[in-house]
Amino acid sequence: MAELDGVQAEPAIEGRGLSRSYGGVHALNDASMSAVAGEVHALVGENGAGKSTLIKILGGRTRADTGTVSVGGREVKFAGPDAAHRLGVWTVFQELTLLPWMSVAENLMIGREPRSRLGLIDRRGMERRAEDTLAALGAEHIDPLALVEDIPLSQRQTVEIVRAISYEPDILFLDEPTSSLVEREVVWLFGQIRRLRDRGTALVFTSHRWNEIRDIADRITVFRSGRNVGTFKELPEDDAVTLMTGRRLEALYPQRPPPPPAVPALALKSYNARGVRDVSLELRKGEILGLGGLAGHGHRELFFSLFGAEKMIAGTVEVGGKAVRIRNPREAMRHGIALVPEDRKTEGLLLAMSVRDNATLAVLRRLARFSILRHVRERQLAQGLIDRLRVRTPGLSNPVGALSGGNQQKVLLGRWLLAEPNIFLLYDVTRGVDVATKHEIYELIMRLAKEGRAIMLYSSDAEELAHLSHRVLVMREGRIAAELSGAELDAEIIVSAAVRDRIAT
Amino acid sequence: MPKLSSRPPCVIELPPEPRAVSDNRRPRWVHRLAQEAGLFLAATMLGIAVILYCVVFLIAQRHLPGGFELTSTVNSTLPLVLAAVAQTLVVLTRGIDLSVGGVIDLTNGLAAITLDGSAWGHAGQPGTGSIGTMILGSLLVLAVGGVCGLINGLLVTLGRLQPILVTLATLSIFQGIAIRVLPQPGGAVPQGYTNLLANPNWPTSVLWLVALAVMWWMFRRTRFGVGVYAIGNDAAGAAAIGVPVASVRILAYVLGGVCSGAAGLFLAATATAGDATAGNTYTLTSIVAAVLGGVSLFGGRGSGIGAIFGAFVSSMIVNILFFAHIDPLYQSFYEGVFLIAAVVLVGGIGHLLRRRY
Ligand SMILES: Nc1ncnc2c1ncn2[C@@H]1O[C@H](COP(=O)(O)OP(=O)(O)OP(=O)(O)O)[C@@H](O)[C@H]1O
Ligand SMILES: [Mg+2]
Numbered sequence: 001m002a003e004l005d006g007v008q009a010e011p012a013i014e015g016r017g018l019s020r021s022y023g024g025v026h027a028l029n030d031a032s033m034s035a036v037a038g039e040v041h042a043l044v045g046e047n048g049a050g051k052s053t054l055i056k057i058l059g060g061r062t063r064a065d066t067g068t069v070s071v072g073g074r075e076v077k078f079a080g081p082d083a084a085h086r087l088g089v090w091t092v093f094q095e096l097t098l099l100p101w102m103s104v105a106e107n108l109m110i111g112r113e114p115r116s117r118l119g120l121i122d123r124r125g126m127e128r129r130a131e132d133t134l135a136a137l138g139a140e141h142i143d144p145l146a147l148v149e150d151i152p153l154s155q156r157q158t159v160e161i162v163r164a165i166s167y168e169p170d171i172l173f174l175d176e177p178t179s180s181l182v183e184r185e186v187v188w189l190f191g192q193i194r195r196l197r198d199r200g201t202a203l204v205f206t207s208h209r210w211n212e213i214r215d216i217a218d219r220i221t222v223f224r225s226g227r228n229v230g231t232f233k234e235l236p237e238d239d240a241v242t243l244m245t246g247r248r249l250e251a252l253y254p255q256r257p258p259p260p261p262a263v264p265a266l267a268l269k270s271y272n273a274r275g276v277r278d279v280s281l282e283l284r285k286g287e288i289l290g291l292g293g294l295a296g297h298g299h300r301e302l303f304f305s306l307f308g309a310e311k312m313i314a315g316t317v318e319v320g321g322k323a324v325r326i327r328n329p330r331e332a333m334r335h336g337i338a339l340v341p342e343d344r345k346t347e348g349l350l351l352a353m354s355v356r357d358n359a360t361l362a363v364l365r366r367l368a369r370f371s372i373l374r375h376v377r378e379r380q381l382a383q384g385l386i387d388r389l390r391v392r393t394p395g396l397s398n399p400v401g402a403l404s405g406g407n408q409q410k411v412l413l414g415r416w417l418l419a420e421p422n423i424f425l426l427y428d429v430t431r432g433v434d435v436a437t438k439h440e441i442y443e444l445i446m447r448l449a450k451e452g453r454a455i456m457l458y459s460s461d462a463e464e465l466a467h468l469s470h471r472v473l474v475m476r477e478g479r480i481a482a483e484l485s486g487a488e489l490d491a492e493i494i495v496s497a498a499v500r501d502r503i504a505t
Numbered sequence: 506m507p508k509l510s511s512r513p514p515c516v517i518e519l520p521p522e523p524r525a526v527s528d529n530r531r532p533r534w535v536h537r538l539a540q541e542a543g544l545f546l547a548a549t550m551l552g553i554a555v556i557l558y559c560v561v562f563l564i565a566q567r568h569l570p571g572g573f574e575l576t577s578t579v580n581s582t583l584p585l586v587l588a589a590v591a592q593t594l595v596v597l598t599r600g601i602d603l604s605v606g607g608v609i610d611l612t613n614g615l616a617a618i619t620l621d622g623s624a625w626g627h628a629g630q631p632g633t634g635s636i637g638t639m640i641l642g643s644l645l646v647l648a649v650g651g652v653c654g655l656i657n658g659l660l661v662t663l664g665r666l667q668p669i670l671v672t673l674a675t676l677s678i679f680q681g682i683a684i685r686v687l688p689q690p691g692g693a694v695p696q697g698y699t700n701l702l703a704n705p706n707w708p709t710s711v712l713w714l715v716a717l718a719v720m721w722w723m724f725r726r727t728r729f730g731v732g733v734y735a736i737g738n739d740a741a742g743a744a745a746i747g748v749p750v751a752s753v754r755i756l757a758y759v760l761g762g763v764c765s766g767a768a769g770l771f772l773a774a775t776a777t778a779g780d781a782t783a784g785n786t787y788t789l790t791s792i793v794a795a796v797l798g799g800v801s802l803f804g805g806r807g808s809g810i811g812a813i814f815g816a817f818v819s820s821m822i823v824n825i826l827f828f829a830h831i832d833p834l835y836q837s838f839y840e841g842v843f844l845i846a847a848v849v850l851v852g853g854i855g856h857l858l859r860r861r862y
Contacts, residue, residue, distance in 0.1 A: 145530075
């Protein structure tokens, strides 16, 4: 690992000695970082290491308590994001900032709408220009007239990226831009990143997926506990993990338990839902069943309809050998089914409520019986969970919304662990989660399987599916296109099965 | 650590987009309908209300309502229309303005003593002010409305206080000042002024109504208008893209205050006199009209045009109940029922128009 000392080029943007604390938490602690024109600079670190805080400060969204920011060698004090925009600094924040009840076109063009002769905003012209912008940047599949609220999360993320890129920024921050993109869009984004880099933009981006970082980063800065621990040109993943966590990780993927006997926990016969066609499958007790395939091919609908959050259209569902009907999530929970979704902001957490309340939400009814002891018990449960999943939070009573993105995800996962269901539907649960925590989540999944719980797992990371699953079913256009097991459990085989038109099974 | 494959697993030639999204794009009007569901529903409701009104009127009076009924309905509804637009401006920013009634009290009282110049000792018969006093008085009244809004806006924005608390407090304050301005109902509005704003014989008020709708249409097409909607959608998101959140919010309250002031003027013109308590009811009725017009109390959704429709729907309901000989004691009961039905409908239709993914 080659550490860089002394960068030749003048940094395009630089933060020095930045500190920022929230209450008692030091989100940033004397951190420094710089990016030069024409480079892609990756920022890596565990959940809560302070990456987003740094980006918010450099992007003009938050003020640092101490420290300085300079752009092009000149010290600046950003009064707000628009002050940064004027200097060519644009940011795609981790939490999206699009306006939900306005159209894509309005969101893209806000602040630079074309005017008519009267000086009023020309709505048709604005829509045309939005359409052109989307087309020019290769995102013509997005309807500029649609309301943001009505387009899927991955398209919202794309619009947010398009908006920033369309300003042809000199400095562009992308905070976990890929966490809600689908494969095709990641490819698109990387193309855009390379184009901007080649025309001299300084790009800073964060990700928890090492293959993305290795693919695109020219330099890597590692953050730990609110400060940077080094900037590198080359950094093997193992070393990065050691730097990020302060300890060595033996193996990312733990040993998988042997395939269980064929005792069915969940069986689907000719199951149909919106976007899901004639799916028949059997999930055994103690089995980890992976579902692979490209996003948008029915996984989401399968998982959400099984949990009763969407309508099932036809077919039968058997839980533990008995046919059941699941009309809503409450019935799903009664049958011992839990769903952990990937989009924590809209599908699970109550951001203003405390970590404890969020964690114990699913078991409140069970706790209520202990009346007086309840609070003690609630604390214990929540604390146990926080320890086990290594959630970084100042305390149990802090609002979940103040945690870093990855830590929010851990709380959501933890909530379902407490409910102790027999069937877990894990929908891309490791999105936006750091390596060390991924490892812990994997171990947890293995442990659950050993306890005899049935696990159905969808992941956008084929590597993850290959290493965790006993079997992988690849879905294509709502149908099961292939079943892979044994030696076929390999990321490349999974991906090629997902993209091939016809699979000879 | 397992060896990761040497290329990212996804950069394989991908097949064409599974769902050709561009093919099933919906036409513009469907999008508009989805975005402005409340507005369209309010227009429909108004249509139904007008038909119902004609029917009960025909039964009671043996002829259809004509020009006189139109003029008098518009005259008597215009203050509510303006109050509803004032309310909408604030509600769009995810606020609420309980002081609308107080501002109308105050401006109504002021109008009664300034339009004829009696406030500054204009000699002559009360109620015979000159063109000069009328213009000066109108501007003064509108400015006072604006200042009231400014106070609300500053307290909400710089004081970081809840809009509902701020405007509840200023409601009492404005009401108090109004009583000082005009202790007893009285004063006199010049006949010429009434003829201009709310002529009982000529539908001048319809022109004002059209002008108001045009002004809203223009407002929606300014940076300020977009900013108002943006902060109601998500203030943090709006700030992140460079909307000057604080000043837009303050300006929304100011403009709301000016509209309330205009409501006070029209109220005085219709009544040809002032009353410092006549505005009290407008706090609640303006909220009702805005909601009937499809304005979301969560901010960011709705329009002033919808609020205008909403104001007419509520005055139609009153008329219908009157001609249907419903006991006035039950009037507010029915108004409440209509309100809930309207809100449920707006939500339901909006839901149906949503494209689901
Ligand atoms: N608004 C806030 N209020 C309170 N605490 C906050 C706030 N924003 C961040 N923090 C805290 O600051 C720390 C750093 O958070 P930050 O979001 O920068 O982490 P991160 O490196 O981006 O993590 P992730 O990879 O999970 O996104 C966290 O412990 C978080 O709880
Ligand atoms: Mg972050």
